[in-house]
Amino acid sequence: MATDSWALAVDEQEAAAESLSNLHLKEEKIKPDANEDRAAQSLLNKLIRSNLVDNTNQVEVLQRDPNSPLYSVKSFEELRLKPQLLQGVYAMGFNRPSKIQENALPLMLAEPPQNLIAQSQSGTGKTAAFVLAMLSQVEPANRYPQCLCLSPTYELALQTGKVIEQMGKFYPELKLAYAVRGNKLERGQKISEHIVIGTPGTVLDWCAKLKFIDPKKIKVFVLDEADVMIATQGHQDQSIRIQSMGQKPRPFKPGQGETLARVPDPNSPGVLFGNLHIAGKEGDVTRTKASRGGPRRTYPSPRSLGPGPLREGPWRGALPGTH
Numbered sequence: 001m002a003t004d005s006w007a008l009a010v011d012e013q014e015a016a017a018e019s020l021s022n023l024h025l026k027e028e029k030i031k032p033d034a035n036e037d038r039a040a041q042s043l044l045n046k047l048i049r050s051n052l053v054d055n056t057n058q059v060e061v062l063q064r065d066p067n068s069p070l071y072s073v074k075s076f077e078e079l080r081l082k083p084q085l086l087q088g089v090y091a092m093g094f095n096r097p098s099k100i101q102e103n104a105l106p107l108m109l110a111e112p113p114q115n116l117i118a119q120s121q122s123g124t125g126k127t128a129a130f131v132l133a134m135l136s137q138v139e140p141a142n143r144y145p146q147c148l149c150l151s152p153t154y155e156l157a158l159q160t161g162k163v164i165e166q167m168g169k170f171y172p173e174l175k176l177a178y179a180v181r182g183n184k185l186e187r188g189q190k191i192s193e194h195i196v197i198g199t200p201g202t203v204l205d206w207c208a209k210l211k212f213i214d215p216k217k218i219k220v221f222v223l224d225e226a227d228v229m230i231a232t233q234g235h236q237d238q239s240i241r242i243q244s245m246g247q248k249p250r251p252f253k254p255g256q257g258e259t260l261a262r263v264p265d266p267n268s269p270g271v272l273f274g275n276l277h278i279a280g281k282e283g284d285v286t287r288t289k290a291s292r293g294g295p296r297r298t299y300p301s302p303r304s305l306g307p308g309p310l311r312e313g314p315w316r317g318a319l320p321g322t323h
């Protein structure tokens with residue numbers, strides 16, 4: 001797989017994305033467990049893709065191709081990452097940020113971090129973007145959780161945790177805790193890890209019942225795979241409860257270019273990372289995605305998601321910076 005071309009992989013992903021998109025529109029009627037399938041599909045994509053990027057030359061070529069979703073004009077140095085994190089991304093074979101990273105990182109790395117919505121198709125570097133944002137925002141001297149990331153499944157939480165560990169490899173003072181089933185801590189204990197990643201039920205217990213985490217101290221709150229979370233009633237309720245226990249969201253800064261859009265509702269969580277493969281309301285489209293070798297296609301804007309604290313919509317992977 002490592003020798004397969006990235007181009008082929010992108011085409012395959014797009015085909016898979018099309019079928020996911022159709023699934024999404026009919027999911028309520030056809031397949032009650034479609035959310036589970038989507039979480040599994042996403043995990044599979046990630047596992048396959050981690051092999052594809054071994055071919056770093058291919059990635060670099062694509063990042064210079066304006067038609068590629070990985071196209072980027074900036075360097076990681078220009079994004080002013082901490083040197084330890086720069087070392088981490090280079091060690092992972094990333095030579096330059098992808099488009100979504102280039103657009104989203106300056107806002108997430110701002111002080112204070114800005115809330116934003118960003119959409120991009122699967123496999124374009126959203127996870128890496130919010131992982132970098134979390135790693136960048138941590139103050140290692142403060143021995144308490146400062147970043148919280150919710151994932152819909154145990155497996156995805158571990159997978160994202162692996163990315164955090166890889167990127168933070170040269171930042172050893174930075175610690176990560178997994179709030180997942182089976183990780184039992186003693187009652188009354190406070191945890192000292194800087195980043196917590198977990199599933200909503202366990203995280204809610206850690207915040208509300210067991211008080212291992214003080215949600216008011218969370219600077220960056222990530223809701224990963226947000227469409228799966230929000231389409232799953234239990235996860236939606238738990239995610240909203242956790243988010244509402246945190247700091248009040250800051251007002252949103254105007255969107256930047258076509259990739260970022262302003263969240264119109266001040267009660268909404270901050271940054272939402274979304275895939276572009278799921279169709280939304282017709283006619284409510286503000287951006288386009290270049291398809292490799294094919295026609296440009298249009299995708300719905302996050303604005304089409306309507307009001308509400310956590311809205312259903314064509315996005316997944318979310319990062320509300322509730323600082």
Ligand SMILES: Nc1ncnc2c1ncn2[C@@H]1O[C@H](COP(=O)(O)OP(=O)(O)OP(=O)(O)O)[C@@H](O)[C@H]1O
Binds near residue numbers: 092
């Ligand atoms: N700047 C980069 N340069 C090279 N490879 C990258 C870069 N950013 C991410 N990658 C690699 O590309 C693959 C996809 O990245 P990532 O998982 O962050 O995408 P994603 O948009 O979150 O995907 P999904 O929507 O499936 O969650 C991963 O294997 C990751 O290591």
